[in-house]
Amino acid sequence: MAVAELTPSYTKIHLHSSELSFLSTRLFNQRQCAFRPLPKTQHARISCSVAPNQVQVPIPVQTEDPKSKADCYGVFCLTYDLKAEEETRSWKKLINIAVSGAAGMISNHLLFKIASGEVFGPDQPIALKLLGSEKSFQALEGVAMELEDSLFPLLREVSIGIDPYEVFQDVEWALLIGAKPRGPGLERADLLDINGNIFAEQGKALNAVASRNVKVIVVGNPCNTNALICLKNAPNIPAKNFHALTRLDENRAKCQLALKAGVFYDKVSNMTIWGNHSTTQVPDFLNARINGLPVKDVIKDHKWLEEEFTVKVQKRGGVLIQKWGRSSAASTSVSIVDAIRSLVTPTPEGDWFSSGVYTNGNPYGIAEDIVFSMPCRSKGDGDYELVKDVMFDAFLRKKISKSEAELLAEKRCVAHLTGEGVAVCDLPDDTMLPGEM
Numbered sequence: 001m002a003v004a005e006l007t008p009s010y011t012k013i014h015l016h017s018s019e020l021s022f023l024s025t026r027l028f029n030q031r032q033c034a035f036r037p038l039p040k041t042q043h044a045r046i047s048c049s050v051a052p053n054q055v056q057v058p059i060p061v062q063t064e065d066p067k068s069k070a071d072c073y074g075v076f077c078l079t080y081d082l083k084a085e086e087e088t089r090s091w092k093k094l095i096n097i098a099v100s101g102a103a104g105m106i107s108n109h110l111l112f113k114i115a116s117g118e119v120f121g122p123d124q125p126i127a128l129k130l131l132g133s134e135k136s137f138q139a140l141e142g143v144a145m146e147l148e149d150s151l152f153p154l155l156r157e158v159s160i161g162i163d164p165y166e167v168f169q170d171v172e173w174a175l176l177i178g179a180k181p182r183g184p185g186l187e188r189a190d191l192l193d194i195n196g197n198i199f200a201e202q203g204k205a206l207n208a209v210a211s212r213n214v215k216v217i218v219v220g221n222p223c224n225t226n227a228l229i230c231l232k233n234a235p236n237i238p239a240k241n242f243h244a245l246t247r248l249d250e251n252r253a254k255c256q257l258a259l260k261a262g263v264f265y266d267k268v269s270n271m272t273i274w275g276n277h278s279t280t281q282v283p284d285f286l287n288a289r290i291n292g293l294p295v296k297d298v299i300k301d302h303k304w305l306e307e308e309f310t311v312k313v314q315k316r317g318g319v320l321i322q323k324w325g326r327s328s329a330a331s332t333s334v335s336i337v338d339a340i341r342s343l344v345t346p347t348p349e350g351d352w353f354s355s356g357v358y359t360n361g362n363p364y365g366i367a368e369d370i371v372f373s374m375p376c377r378s379k380g381d382g383d384y385e386l387v388k389d390v391m392f393d394a395f396l397r398k399k400i401s402k403s404e405a406e407l408l409a410e411k412r413c414v415a416h417l418t419g420e421g422v423a424v425c426d427l428p429d430d431t432m433l434p435g436e437m
C-alpha cells in the first residue's frame with residue numbers, strides 16, 4: 001500500500017474504479033478535496049489542499065510528481081454541470097485550448113482575453129491547458145491564481161503542467177508561444193536549434209494526444225520554421241492546420257498605411273504580409289487597399305512606399321524594444337486574438353488576412369514545403385483557403401524571393417529536426433527577427 005504525502009499544492013492521483021469510493025469518502029471527510037470522475041475512463045481527478053506535514057493518508061495507488069503532470073488548478077478542480085447550463089443558456093460544447101509559454105509576457109495578456117470570451121465568443125465555455133517550462137512552474141501557478149480570481153463565467157477548467165503529452169491531451173487549439181528568446185551572443189543558427197527542439201517535441205506530443213483536427217498557431221520565434229518543424233513532427237495532423245503568426249506584422253503595416261494616408265486604420269484592407277516573420281518580411285502595398293482603392297492611387301509617394309514603409313514595418317518590433325526595453329507583448333496578444341478570430345468568423349467579402357501557412361499547392365509559385373505568410377480567407381470553420389486573385393510586380397517578386405531564400409536556408413539548418421537528414425546552416429547574415437536590431 002503506497003503512502004501519498006499531500007503537499008500544500010494540488011496533487012493529482014489516478015485511481016481505478018475499485019479504489020474510488022474508499023478514497024473519495026475518506027479524503028472528503030478529512031479535508032477540502034475536490035473529486036471528479038474523468039469521463040469515459042476509469043480514472044478520477046482528486047485535488048486536495050492541506051497544510052504542510054498534515055496526516056499521511058494511506059492510498060492504494062502510486063502518486064505522481066505534481067510538477068510532471070498537467071493538473072487541474074484550484075477552483076477549476078471543482079465540479080460544475082456544464083450540460084445543464086448548456087441547456088438553459090444555449091452554450092456551446094466546451095473547447096480545450098492549450099497555451100505554451102503560459103507564464104510569459106504575451107500569455108499574460110492573451111489568457112485573460114481568451115477567458116473573457118473575447119476570442120471565441122460569449123457563448124463558448126473554455127478549458128485552458130497551460131504549458132510552462134520547469135523554471136516557470138511557480139509563475140504558472142501564479143497565472144492560474146489570477147485566472148481563479150478573475151471569476152470568468154466561461155472559464156470552466158484550468159490545468160497546468162510542463163509535459164506537453166499531458167497538457168495537449170484532446171486540445172482543439174494549441175497556441176505555441178513558449179520559446180527561448182535570442183539573447184546577446186546567441187547565433188541565429190543556435191536559436192533555430194534550441195527552439196526547433198522545443199517545437200519538434202511539441203509536434204510529436206500534438207501528434208500523439210491532441211484532437212485530430214487541432215489548429216496550431218506558432219508564435220515562438222523563429223515562428224515560420226518552428227511551425228514547419230512542428231508540422232513535420234505531427235504527420236497525423238493536417239499540415240494545413242499549422243500557422244505561424246504574422247498577424248502583428250499585418251496590423252503594423254495597416255497602421256503605417258493609415259497614418260500616411262491620413263485615414264483611420266479600419267479603412268485599410270487586403271493587407272498581405274508575405275514570407276518570414278523576420279526583417280525580410282514583405283508588407284504588400286501593391287494589393288492592399290485604402291477605402292477600397294489601390295494604395296498606390298491613394299498614397300502617391302511611391303518612393304515612401306518602396307523604401308520607408310517596407311523597412312518601417314520590418315523593423316517596428318526592434319524600435320519598440322528600444323523604447324520599451326522589452327518586446328511587444330500586448331499588441332502580439334491582440335494579433336493572436338485577431339488570427340484566431342479570422343479563422344472562426346467568416347472573412348468579410350472581398351477582404352483577406354495574412355497567416356504563415358504551409359506552401360504545398362500554393363498558386364503563387366513560392367517554393368513548396370516551407371511555412372510562408374500568404375493571403376488567406378476563411379468561412380469561419382477554422383479552415384482557410386489561399387486567395388487566388390493577387391497581383392505581382394517586379395518589386396514584390398524580388399522582395400518575396402529574398403524572404404523565400406531565407407526560409408529555405410532556415411529549413412536546411414533544421415533538417416535534423418524535420419527528418420530530412422543532416423543540417424547545413426548557411427543562413428544569410430543580414431536578416432533578423434523583427435524584434436532584433
Ligand SMILES: NC(=O)c1ccc[n+]([C@@H]2O[C@H](COP(=O)([O-])OP(=O)(O)OC[C@H]3O[C@@H](n4cnc5c(N)ncnc54)[C@H](O)[C@@H]3O)[C@@H](O)[C@H]2O)c1
Pocket residue numbers: 100101102103104105106107131132133135136177178179180181198218219220221222223244245246247248249277327328329332435
Ligand atoms: N510571431 C510574432 O509575431 C511574435 C511577436 C512577439 C514575440 N514573439 C515570440 O514569442 C515568444 C514568447 O514571447 P514572450 O514575450 O511571451 O516571452 P517570455 O520570455 O516572456 O515568455 C516565454 C515563456 O515561455 C516559457 N518556455 C520556455 N521554453 C518553454 C517550453 N519548452 N515549453 C513551455 N514553455 C516554455 C518560459 O519559461 C517563459 O515563461 C518569443 O519567442 C518571441 O520572440 C513572436
